[in-house]
Amino acid sequence: MSHTAHIPSHRKPRRRASKVAFRAGVAGGVLSTIAVAGAAAPANAEPVTETIEMPTLTSGLAGSFERSADATQQIALDIESRAQEDAAATKAAETAKKAQAEAERTAKEKKKKAEEEARAKAASAERASRSAERTTLATASKSTGSGDRAASSGTSQATGSAAALVSFVKAQVGDAYVMGGTGPNAWDCSGLVQAAYRQIGIDLPRVSGDQSTAGTQVSLSNLQPGDILYWGGAGSAYHVGVYVGDGQFVGAQNPSSGVVLRSLDWDQPSGAVRVL
Template identity: 45%
Template sequence: MAAHRRPRQRSLGGNTARTAVTLALAGAATAAAFEGTGNAEPQLTPAQVKAEVDRLYQEAETATEKYDGAREKADAAQRRLNSLRDEAARRQQKLNTARDELGSLAAAQYRDGAIDPSWQLALSSDPDRYLDGAAFAERAGDRQAGTVTRVREQLREIEQLRSDARAELTSLRSRQAEVRRHKQTVTAKLGEARRLLARLTPAERSRIAGAGAGAGHASRSASDTRAALEQAGSVAASGSRAAAAVAYAYQKLGSPYVWGATGPNAFDCSGLVQAAYRSAGVSLPRTTYAQIDAGRRVPRSQLQPGDLVFFYSGISHVGIYIGNGRMIHAPNPSAPVRVAPVDEMPFAGATRVS
């Protein structure tokens, strides 16, 4: 009989229950600890933050140059579209005038009646006068045919203009979408950089802002700027235009970096270069990718004040050389326009603007 008895179910009570609860709580705590460890942000040193922020700024600047290029192309497409629409409107006005002329001719024919010319000659009391009138009518018919031909040509031209405008509008919308994508990339990179910098103390942020750059890389006081301007007058540039561009860049020391800006009070790197040479009467392209091909390439060993110096393998940064191994550039949102050594970034090439 005993062999067929069902085993008794033991309740979780007393010490057994307490042990189970303890194990469950320990397991939950362990899981929470692992989960917290997985989600916690790593504690970065100021040097690590600087390296990461520098990387983000460089990536943001690459996206900024793409944004500037896309916006330039979008603006050009908008101008072409406006021109096509204006031309189509002018052609439409000419077409309306030609149609009015055709309408007047048609109304005159209707009023005179369409009588067979031989009957008009037979019934005419003055055949000579009729023949003169017939010759005039023939010339009028030729004029009418010419007007019809012009109307047809104008219709074809207007349709071609409208077709071109439709294609240009498609291109414009594509460029605008590209502008928005690059803007989102820049905004995201700069936002991440700001978030990292916010984790540092003000003193740490100040230290990494000028780390490894020397006095020329730090924010400049009014006396520093005056001294730089005096030095600018003694530095021989490669030409009067180059000298004017260098002088302009010196005057903009301390101006804030704003991505997409071309002055007069804020700049990104290529915007500063474009504005400096614009002040000297030279029109440069908007982006670093195009600016490097806007003049004659020169080796680093032959740099002269006014030369454009480019950095990174993607040609994403540019400055204006001022002599003695230094340049003026707009670095990034954490630093204003300032003097810096050329060798602080990977050198990619140099161009002398003619």
């Protein structure tokens, strides 16, 4: 026997190393088995096994895909809704534009019709006025004995060039007034006076202001047939006519009256100028 046989061994008992086996299935949700051998079990002991189910990765991915699909579908629905709203707004705008255009067209037609009716009424009134004035002139001519002597207009007898001038302007009574008109059937005030004097070989300026200083200034109490009457200042007159005797004048007044024979009292002139 060894002399050391009675001495207890200080070495610790040899223990069997633990055996650990991990088996994991990460794809497709496979069941993983982990086998663990107890460290303190005897050498001939059966290994202890425990089976646990690992969570599958695909379940989370599937949920994510489902949420993504729902979000995509919602976006598509939102886009479709906005497209429908835009289409409705565009259609409403087009409808409103058409309605506005139709309203404007109707308003223009009504305005045009009203203007035409107003012009027709004015023309009718003008024709009636001309007819009445011509009747008055015809009556005056008969009362003096002849048309030529009627040019003298009663108490103020016109002779020679003055008689021809007066006869001319009276013959235009009833013609239309047109701004810038110089005859033969439409006149403005200075156009008529200029044409009347041209009949007797005298050229006058074209506008009223110049005609009001074309001769010698005379008093309204000393008028003679053929004198030019003016309204406004001498040199700045805005209207002219021809004195035809017996306190009357002929002038192209305005678009509603045309060429008229009127008494001086109807529209008192500012002054007169004598050219003859």
